[in-house]
Amino acid sequence: MDSLTTAFRSGQKPAFPAEAGTLEYAQSLDQQDKLRHLRKEFIIPTRSSLKKKALNGVIPGERDDEKENSIYFVGNSLGAQPKAVRRALESQLETWASIGVNGHFTTFENSPLSSWQDLAESCARQSVDLVGAAVPEEIIYMNTLTANLHLMMATFYKPTAERHKVITEWKPFPSDWYAVQSQIRHHGFDPSTSLIEIQPSSDIYLSTESILAAITEHASSTALVLLPGIQYYTGQLLDIKTITAHAHSLGIPCVGWDLAHAAGNVPLHLHDWNVDFAVWCTYKYINAGPGSTAGLFLHQKHHDKNLNRLEGWYGADKSVRFLMEKEFKPSSGASGWQLSNPSAIDLASVGAALGVFESVGDKYMESLRDKAVVLTGYLEHLLEGLIREEVGKKGSQNAFRIITPGNPLERGTQLSLMLREGILDSVSEVLAEEGVVCDARKPDVIRVAPVPLYCRFEDVWKFVEIFRGALARA
Ligand SMILES: Cc1ncc(COP(=O)(O)O)c(C=O)c1O
CATH class of the missing domain: 3.40.640.10 (Type I PLP-dependent aspartate aminotransferase-like (Major domain))
Structure with missing residues (x-):
């Protein structure tokens, strides 16, 4: 696994071995995973707990039966519960009571x-x-x-007549959009002239060059650049360092x-x-x-x-x-x-x-990233296999495509999958039935985020098998 980490972290896409599509291979990566003990620190909802209709005092996962666990790939929405959170809340309640x-x-x-x-x-x-x-x-x-x-x-x-613009991107999370628009109006300016949306350079990809060019174009009238580190919809990681330096170099405050x-x-x-x-x-x-x-x-x-x-x-x-x-x-x-x-x-x-x-130790984000790039790279590799096998293809239309950048340096753990029009509900239904928790963004996107703290390579393999079945049925 170390060689995979090194390759992904330097922005390459390493070749996986021929047996990468087997459960045994996924399990062998789990065996090599130095962070695998962390999974035990989390409560992963189980297939039955997900169907629960009333509180019954039962905390899922206490039976330690991995077969029962859901595939929880939704850390990009709500992360799984750390056991330490329950302990901390109990301590807090005891402190307050005492x-x-x-x-x-x-x-x-x-x-x-x-x-x-x-x-x-x-x-x-x-x-x-x-x-x-x-x-x-x-x-x-x-x-x-x-x-x-x-x-x-x-x-x-602090907008002025000369410097009043806010630069953001074409598809910000709505709350950011509302916040920026209302701030612009609050200061007596008009979002139609003061809010700049950087458009994707191709399809839905925001190249660093196009971001820098938009900043250059509006620099003299811009008061604020506000961008997402990772774009919520596509999962694209922006080059925070380069973009920040560029905006500052042009005098944007x-x-x-x-x-x-x-x-x-x-x-x-x-x-x-x-x-x-x-x-x-x-x-x-x-x-x-x-x-x-x-x-x-x-x-x-x-x-x-x-x-x-x-x-x-x-x-x-x-x-x-x-x-x-x-x-x-x-x-x-x-x-x-x-x-x-x-x-x-x-x-x-x-x-x-x-x-x-x-608890991961010094430079914990680096250690987590070392695992995450392989986890996501493995997911991408298996999904590309489904595309090559033409699973669920209809006429000339593939069942899905990955809209997150292929460059491992331009993404976090999340891959966003754009499904063929009209199949999202049916695919989501199968995923839910099979105990997969991920996130659907209508009309056509599902976002899948295997996170290194508590997800396994085995989960990735199982997810892809379930997804295969879902696409075939759709
Ligand atoms: C990218 C992004 N920005 C802003 C928000 C809003 O966060 P909050 O509800 O904490 O204000 C979210 C929520 O999911 C988000 O994904």
Whole structure:
């Protein structure tokens, strides 16, 4: 497996052996997987738990019967539950029950968590490697992704008659689109002239050249570039470093990134890449649970600038937070953008979920990436086999095509499959019947994300066999 990792990580597509299409080969990759023990740290829904109609106190997967487990390929939407999250929530409930309000400042010596006042900063300390921060003060956990995006735009988007545009891409996640449009209108500008959509260079691929060209074209009138680290629909990973440097070199004052699909999925170096700000959610690849508290990165270069911000009492420095003074004295770094007393329950989930990443060891994102490139490359290899075998082909039309870039350096774990028109419902039905959990985007796309923390090569092999059957039936 090491040679596969090396090849994929240098952007090549290695040849898989002839027996790659067998279950035994998939299992042999699992045997070589140095991270395979991590699967036990997660609760994977089972085929029967997925059909559950009422709560019954039974936690799926406790019987340790792998045959029962679903194929959970939906880390790009809601990651599987780490067992540590349940333990952290139980500790938190016990803390609250035992010492009540004192939990804000006190913690038990054997608790996995810090006191409620310190939880957000403690999660930041855990995330330095996750996003490539120089110091934990560049990170804070608070609110949700869209709320944090608004807070960052409130600070950085200061449109003037000369410089008022926001550059984004043609198919942003709708929430980003709504947030940007409403910010533009909020400042009295018109999205039809102030919002620039970078169009794909071919089909649905956004080449770095076309992104740089669009930025060059609008540079003198642009106030903000806001792009996704990984495009949610196609799974394309953008060249954050090159794009950020290019925009800055042309005098654009702020480059921000939506890392919903990148954080916990690919290694990031936000500080070194000179990213102004980034926002991400924690329910996808970070596995902190539905709607869990989001992350924010604010580059150190902005920390001492006394930037304008929307203020709230939790942004005040801890030394004065409870003095109840009218003057706002921000805590330094990203934490000065906090508004409210955060949910200690939510942050306990985030801290516990991040703890699973830390358990991988130093440079945990690099280790996870080493496995992820092979997992996704193997999936691609087997899917290309189905295309070559013409499974489900109708006339001249293949049953599906992969719309995620073939270059391993231009994607994370997700592959997006565009199905032939009209077969999405039927394919999704078979996948669900067979215990595959993945994500359908109407009208024709399914997104499949085998994540390295808890997915196996065997799951990839099984998924492709089930998909084969689904296509044949459709
Ligand atoms: C790319 C992207 N941006 C933004 C969001 C919105 O996140 P939130 O609901 O936390 O604001 C999502 C949610 O899935 C997303 O995928």
